[in-house]
Amino acid sequence: MSLSRFKNQLEKEFSELMNSLSIKFDYMEMCVDRDNIYGVLLRLRDEYGFDMLSDLTCVDFLKDRDVFEIIYNLYSMNTHMRIIVKTEVSEKKAEIASVVGIYKSANWYEREVYDMFGVVFSKHPNMRRILMYEGFEGFPLRKDFKATNRQPQVGPVEYIKPCGIDGGESLDRLKEKLVIKRD
């Protein structure tokens, strides 16, 4: 099915849910509101066969407008088609629904976005830092984080036996210590 015909079909189906749809090079780009993202991704996966979430990242726009733009890269393994879904989250209230129920691979991607930008994904089973050490203050990839920021060293931490991806006893103990800070 050619790209422009697929685009017309998507425009008819998703007309009330999305903001805009455009063709860029050989993939499509869709802009959606923050509250509709779960429904749009569920329909794209079930009805149109985009069964793989290749990537979930975030862009910080500090100069023009105060938003974080969250980008979902979807890929269909049968038809080899890509679609990129973008949403915008305001910086004052950086919260969005988690898509772990739709794509399991979103688990670590969303932890990385939280760790680097501070966007909280609600209903995520394991919302804590993944790349930086526990006790790190700040979110490094934001545009207003100084590149030469220095933090004090951490001492030896106590060894906690790791648990599975959905949580466990050691995770509850960690959650008492870690508080999700937002400003």
Add this chain to the structure above:
Amino acid sequence: MGLETIFGDSFLTTKISEIAAWGRKNSLFPLPFGTACCGIEFMATMAANFDQSRFGAEVIRFSPRQSDLLIVAGTINHKMIPVLRRIYDQMLEPKYVIAMGACASTGGCYDNYAVVQGIDTVLPVDIYIPGCPPRPEAVLDAVVQLQKKIEKMSVLEKSEKNVTK
């Protein structure tokens, strides 16, 4: 060794120091803590072309309880610091540390939030090797310099190491 404390600072102690230093410097057991590209370069130093066993440091022990020379080769992040410190604390005296490469010495070309700007904020380092990665001849030169440093150490005094806090 507690025998020479009876003699104090005398001719016999110097002789015992010399014999102990000769034994220690010619049989170093390195622990290669290789995290990145400098680890590969260390493997090249151990191989046949640039042979490190000419200088006695041939036996590689990957356990801190069995080694006395910690070679930190590669980039060290903030998350790795407790692990590295724990391994250093588990080694037995006398122990020596070589910081190999630019990343371990000063943080290298990574001046950011994740990389520790130099191992000597956490451990006392004896020899620094510059380079990215250093040539194998430079690593062998560092081992030779460490051997000269061990020669001058006496058995009586505890080795004073610089720790920048």
